[in-house]
Amino acid sequence: MSPTITIEPEAPLTDRINAFLPAQGSFEVQHDQEGKTHDWHRHSIDETLFVVDGVLNVFWLQDGEVHRHACGPNSKLQLPANTVHGSTAGEGGCVYLIAPEAGRTAETTFLPEAEHPAT
Numbered sequence: 001m002s003p004t005i006t007i008e009p010e011a012p013l014t015d016r017i018n019a020f021l022p023a024q025g026s027f028e029v030q031h032d033q034e035g036k037t038h039d040w041h042r043h044s045i046d047e048t049l050f051v052v053d054g055v056l057n058v059f060w061l062q063d064g065e066v067h068r069h070a071c072g073p074n075s076k077l078q079l080p081a082n083t084v085h086g087s088t089a090g091e092g093g094c095v096y097l098i099a100p101e102a103g104r105t106a107e108t109t110f111l112p113e114a115e116h117p118a119t
């Protein structure tokens with residue numbers, strides 16, 4: 001499976017939070033300063049990101065190729081388990097929600113620099 005990116009309709013933040021809350025568990029609110037990079041990594045479970053403010057420049061590896069997408073406000077990114085990916089906060093930084101599958105804690109594995117895909 002590959003990541004999917006959709007643009008969600010405008011909605012109050014409380015509605016977004018309620019939609020992200022699992023039946024049991026939690027999600028994360030992430031605030032990244034401009035230029036903050038989360039280098040190549042993968043998670044053991046599915047993960048959904050929702051950009052609240054700013055731009056999150058996401059990159060991922062699919063079929064041996066690096067793909068990139070600038071996710072702005074209301075962008076929803078669904079990452080299947082074990083998708084090798086990363087992100088960099090755009091100009092002015094960004095705020096986004098991270099919802100791991102079923103509110104569980106994901107095991108995150110960062111790729112050693114020698115294994116980073118060529119960009």
